[in-house]
Each structure stands twice: as structure tokens, then as C-alpha cells.
Amino acid sequence: MKNKENKRSKASCILLSAIFIGYVAAYTLGTFLIKDRDFSEMENRTLAQKPELTTEKVFSGEFESGFESYMSDQIFVKDAMMSLKTCCDYFSGKTYQNGVYFGKDGFMLQRYTQNTAQVEKNISYINTFADKLGKPVDFILAPNAIDLNADKLPAGAVTDDQDETIALVQSKLSQNVTLFSARDTLADLQKQGVQAYYRTDHHWTSSAARAVCDAWLNTIGYAGTGDEYEYRAVPDFYGTLYSKAPASFVKPDTFGYFTNKSAKYTVKYEKENKFAYDITDTSYLTKKDKYASYLGGNFAQLKITSDSAERGKEKILVLKDSYANSMVQYLADKFDEVYMVDLRYSHFDAVSEMVEKYGIDRVLLVYNVDFINEDTNFIWLE
């Protein structure tokens, strides 16, 4: 159909054609000439590589689909493209993307939807375990950022109330488990102007972990942590929530950690059969996943001891998610021995037997509400 719009000047024809050819050429050459990446830190996953070209794979379609994944993963300036997409979405009013709200003051908040059935199931596993154990069991339950920072949510945001989940846990929990809700401590901390949660990561800050640990230690008659810990700050921390919805307008966090230089730690990775002699693995501080600098991430079973702990006290076993990783050094400095068990990775060793075997005096559970709400590994407590 010829219409008025087709009447264009020569310059316009050349300009439009040049834009198109330049666009196709830039992405084509950029994709095929620039060296392929193996891993995307931003997406935290390995990227597809060039598929093998064989007649068989071409006819089965495997080569074609492999080539499509390869091109999508290795496309020219992919990270910038993803960030551009998030920006476009955000500025078109989508303050909720991929399960994450873009809140006020740069806070990214993960939406919470209570799964009552799963929570009740998880609590019943914990109860069964604690009722049989005959040792003191404490449970530090940490709400997530969306609970304490609900005022930062964008307009119209819908989310369930984690306080209700905490109340549900409290009501279902056996008398043999002492619940310590971290909520009040964290709220106080924020009132004092201390950041309790990262803005771009789903974890609590090291200050939050320490304050909660102090408060809990007091409840069992221990003194809180002393001033032997030194605070270190590492700039440019883009956490897991950022990876879910990466956008160039998101300001990075400062990752902070405490370190006790006067103590010597021994971390034994039971399943990996290796040792480390520091709580922080500083190699992660220069990578994207800075929270993993605590112990190098999550592992099935760890034994942690510190030479600055008073001997002859108690041995403690910690059942945990990643929130506990930033807390464990304080425990190591207080208890004779700390055993950490992550049920996501530790499936076949009965925890009650470990308690027996290692001569554990008390058990501590450290979990965040999202975890209790979603995780399906508590079955391994049996």
C-alpha cells in the first residue's frame, strides 16, 4: 500500500537503512566475534556454549535448539540488555518484577505469600525432632526485609504479613522448643539507624545478625559479643534480588562483615573433607556473591571451633539456612564446638544421632521466615 508516509527524502532512506544494517551487524558481529563467556555472574548461572554440529543432532533438532540457547546466552552486551529491559519495565510502572518489588529508598523487597500447609508441616518435623531429643532446643526466627520494611513497599503492593506466620509458628511449636523472634531486635536496630537488611540482597546485614545473636545469647544466660570484632566494608555489592531484576538505576549495597583478628578459627567441611582457618573467605569479596564470603557459602555439615572460646562450656549444633552464616563466628567464640547442619544438603545423617555422637548440649535453629515458608527439606530431620 503506497501512502504519504512512503514519500521520504533520500537522506531519510539512507538513515533508516543504515540504522537497520548497523543494528543487525553490530549484534551479529558482537555475538560471534567476542569471546564467549562461561558463566554469568549477574544471572549466577553457567551459559550455553556452541553446540556440536553433527548430522544426527541436526535431524533431531537438538543442534538447532542448542544453537538458539547459545545465541540467547552469548548475545552481544547481554547484561546491559537485561538491565535495559528491567529499566523499561520499571519506568513503565512495573514496580514488581520476577517476585521482587522495587521499593522506596532503593529497597528491593521479595514478595511474601504464606504457605500455611508447608509452614505447619515444617513445624511438625521440628516438633517431632525436639520432643525426642531431650536437650534444649532454641529457634531464632528472622523475618525478612518485607516485614520490617513494609513501609518501603511501592503503592498498591500486595503481600502477606510475616507477623502472622511468626504467630502461626509460635502457636504450633512444641513446648520443647523456645522460639526467639528476631523481629523486635531488628526493629530496634533499624530505629537506631542501623541497616538491618541489604537493599539488593535477600539476607540480613552482619550488624543485624550480630545484634540478634547478642539478644539470643542473653536469653540463655550468656554475655553478648565483645568489642574484639572489627567491621570491614566492601563497596559495590549487588545481591540476589538485584540478579532477579537487574537495572542500571539500582544503587549497590555496601557489604559489611565483622572479623575477630585475635581468634584463630578452624572450619572443618565434613563432607568435603577439607579445612579452612578463617570464617571469611576473602576471595568472594571481589566477586559478585559477596555474602558467600561467610564460610564460602552453604555446606552440608561444618564443625567450627575458635581458640578464643572459653573451654568447658557447651557444644552446640546449629540447624540453619544462609542467615546463620553471618552469625556463626560469635557462636564459635562462645561455645566449645559449633556444628552446623544445612538440611538442604545434609540428607542421610540423622541429626539426633549427630547430637549423640558429638556430645551436643544444645540445639539452635536459625531460619528466616521465607525459608520456613518454602523449604521442603525439614523431612530430613527424622
Next chain:
Amino acid sequence: MVFSSMVFLFAFLPAVLVLYFIAPKKLKNTVLFVTSLFFYAWGEPKYILLMLASITAAYVTGIFADKQKYGKSKAFAATLAAVIWNIGLLAIFKYSDFFVTNVNSLFGAQIKLPGLALPIGISFYSFQSLSYVIDVYRGEVKPQKNFITLGTYVALFPQLVAGPIVRYIDIEKQLGERSFSADQFAAGVKRFAVGLAKKALLANNIYALFNEIAAADSSQLSVAAAWISALAYTFQIYFDFSGYSDMAIGLGKMFGFDFLENFNYPYISKSITEFWRRWHMSLSGWFRDYVYIPLGGNRKGRVRQCVNIMIVWCLTGFWHGANWNFILWGLYFGVLLLIEKLLLKKVLDKLPAAVSHIYALLLIVIGWGIFAYEDTAQLTANFKNMFGFGGLPLWSAQTGMWLMQYLPLIAVLVLGSTPVIKQLGAYLNEKCPRVYQLALEPVSVAAMLIASTAYLASGSFNPFLYFRF
């Protein structure tokens, strides 16, 4: 291969453009033919044989369908053979599962489902080949003696996957001889960018809302959300499909073809009759020329005309997919068209424009409600939800959130469903052509291309509804 993929945009397309423009004139069709076959073979190489067989069938029957040369009966036999071949292909590859399922449930038989994978674009290229042979038989075009030229027509990759259904007669000249024009190439670039943006930025994003609502827990649903979901589907299917047609037309222009338009702002219609004059025009045109008119059209009395209309709409529905809901969808429109023709036309003409717009849109949205769900239980549940019989509240907090998150997109979709943006462009082009042509237009084209790439590269939703047709 689909246009909205990295493989097409940054591997196939650049290769074809380079090959096409360095090839000497004589070989340009060969380049298009061979690359089109490659395009078709991508992902399902075995069906290339089917494509070649189909082209050969069209070639041979086309030659013998020439009445002047071979006489009426031979030509008729050749045309009949083409009909049997093309309809037979559809029956086997598209409808056999459907037929077997229904025979099984009707007679309690237990015939095994053939389970053939649907060859991409088969509904489009069978109709194209068929139109060519019939047009030869009718004496409207001369048979094409050059196999590659005919192959280029049938397999031409821009319109292969999702149309428009191009009639041979419309591009006969261009298949033989076409010259490059910078004007046409530039127009093609713009058209392609618009189509890509419609697909990647608008259709995919509103489909994400449709899917979010479909996946939501029933405790978050509401009557309003059911309508929002229906609206989302309504927008998705239009921007997806018309975006694809735009890309096809744009690519066609880059290679020197002028395809006919396939959509003409269907959602501004004031009646269902008007809607079908604006929606998928190449398909309704095909059914008009090759089914409705041969059946007698309106020339054999009122009753016969009504029967013809119902036959055509039943087939139109069935063409869209091998399922009862598509037949129902076709019949629904057939009945509406009859009602409009027999009763409502005069009333609609007198109504204020706003009222007839609402009337038409409501019926269109309901139509998509039939179209969207192949599963009968889902289909009825959706309508119950929409009309308040699903036990849902009228509104929910989550509904408000969906609306808020998507309102700006919906506003763009509403605007994009009308000719306003096009008219604004034409106006600006007239008032200040230099600013428009040298700044506004190129910047928008570049922005659309890059933003679309960002969305496609991020691996966001990229479904393509018209794949099953």
C-alpha cells in the same frame, strides 16, 4: 525459526541480506528459495521433504490446470488433484489427531493417535499453493513454468510461518522482476521495526499478565481480574499476530515485494461485520474467493447465503486449530454476522458510535474467550468467572496490583489499536518533514529495535500463538 529470535535476527537475516544483495539478478530468487528452505528446515529438517513435495504438486497441477492448453476436463482434474493434495495434507498433519480422538470418543474405539508434529506454516502455504492452482484454472494467471520461481512464492520465508496469505496473482510480477529501491527498503525497515516492537514489547508483555492471572492462586482472583485477563488476551493476540504480519510485510519490502495488508485496526470496529473486514484480511479474503463465492455467495437467495456464511465461518474457525473450541469460535462469529446482516445492521447504523464500539468490542473479547481455551472445563470456568458465576469476589487487592502494574502498558495498547500514532506521524511529517524524517522517525526505529532486542535477549516471555495454525 521465528522472527523474534536471536537466531533469525543475528544469524539468518544478516546472511540472507548479504547473499541476496551480492547475488546477480538472475539468482536472487534462487537465494530466496534456498534460504527459505533452510529457514523452514530449522528445527524440523524432515518436513523440508513435505515442503518440496508440496511445491512440486503445485508446480505440476498448476501447469495442467491451464484450460486453454489442456482442455477443461484435464484442467479440472489437475485442480481437483491440487485441492485433494492440500486439503489432504492439512487433514493428515493438522487434523488427524482431532478426527481420531472424536471417532474414539464417539464410537468407543481405541484407535491410536497419529501424534504427528504440526509442520510449521502448513495452514498458510497450503492455502497459498491452492489459490495459485485455482487461479490458473480460472484463467486469472498463467502457470509458472519456472520451478524455482514457484518455489520462491510458496516457501518465501517472510510470510511462510504466519502469513499473510499472499495470492500468487498479487506478486506474480514481482516474482519475475523486481528492482531495488531505497525508498522501499527504508519503508521495510520501519515496518519491520514496528512489527518487532509490537511483538516483543507489547504482545509478549501483556501476555505475561495473562499468564500471571492464569497462574494465580484462586484466592487472588476476582471477576474484574477475569475481565482483565480476557482483555490481556485480546491485546496479545492482535499485537502478536499483526506484529508478525508487519514484520513479514517489512521483510518483503526489503526484498522488493509488496504484500497486501493483513490487518486494518480491527479493534476500532463498530460491528462484527466490520471487524472481519479488518482482521486477518488475507484469510477472510481467501475464504471469500475460494469458498464463499464458489458456493454461490449471495447469488442464490437469502437462505442459501445464510448457509454459505455458516459454512465459511465454521471452516474459518476450524482453520485456526484442530479443536472444538475453534469451530465454536467460528460458528459464534457466523451467527453474529447473520444476526447483524438480517436484523441489527440498521440499528447499529443509527446507534451513537460509542455504543456500537462497546457492542463490537464486548463480542470480540467474548470471542477470544472461546478461542483462548482448548480445554472445555477451563473455557467454561473462565466464562463463569467473567460473568460472576465462579464464586469470585468482584475485586481483590491483587486485581488492583495487576491493574496498577500494567496500566501504562494497557494505555499504549489501546493507543496502538487505533490509527492515532500513524496519523500523528503523518501529521508531523507534513508539518516538519525534516525533524520527522531525520530525527523523530530514525530515533524511534532505533529505539524500537534495541528495546525489542533487550526484551528478547532477557529471555522474557516469547510465545507465539499463531504457531499452531
